[in-house]
Amino acid sequence: MIKAKYLVSACLAGSKCRYDGKSNYNKRVATLVKEGFGLLICPEVMGGLSIPRVCCEQQGKRVINKDGLDKTLEFEKGAKKVLKYARQKGIKKAILKTNSPSCGIEQVYDGSFSRKLIAGQGVCAKLLAANGFELYSEKTKPYYDVVIVAAGSGRRAELGYNKMFYHSGYMTVIESAVEPFVSDYLCNQVIVVCQPEE
CATH class of the missing domain: 3.40.50 (Rossmann fold)
Structure with a gap:
């Protein structure tokens, strides 16, 4: 719970x-x-x-x-x-x-x-x-403990990201764009995940 x-x-x-x-x-x-x-x-x-x-x-x-x-x-x-x-x-x-x-x-x-x-x-x-x-x-937005940024299949992490996962405690929510992350999110840690090249 x-x-x-x-x-x-x-x-x-x-x-x-x-x-x-x-x-x-x-x-x-x-x-x-x-x-x-x-x-x-x-x-x-x-x-x-x-x-x-x-x-x-x-x-x-x-x-x-x-x-x-x-x-x-x-x-x-x-x-x-x-x-x-x-x-x-x-x-x-x-x-x-x-x-x-x-x-x-x-x-x-x-x-x-x-x-x-x-x-x-x-x-x-x-x-x-x-x-x-x-x-x-509501303006300081300190809400997320962990943010996971994931590159899409066949793309290296440094070439760009296409999904963002933010953890509020135990739940994970997927957002379609990662661009707002830099300015809009405060968090304790960021984990970057990259799938292998195809």
Whole structure:
């Protein structure tokens, strides 16, 4: 049985749990979850906030919605539930939505509701980081442990590749092109396989 390795912001996998009732679907993250390597979380919903809900941003140490109401307690409650869930599942890595007041790992909106970004972490991201979690976003793509590049029959490895296999834990997925690998994938090791010349 496959064991999940990541907590994943549910909106990235297509769940319509954003404040406006929409998703932030990301194909690569959704595939990871579909393969069984990610468990979905939404700290804001887990903290008791509704879908849809009034947009929230951080203002100092508080989280305030656009109507001026303080939602800090809900954000903190959701973050604590996420941490507890991760510990129950033995997970120490998370793929989180960029810029979110809950999940942003490097930047968040500045609290002016003008879409201006500042350096900082969302409430949940900050709690996970403080507890030793490895944090990634949908943009950093650190998802694959092993990548195997294979040349086609009768072609030497140095002449080009026509298939790419990436291992997410125990599963292998075949992609038709290897070109995106250099810029789009981070992994622990790369294995090159070449069939003999015919």
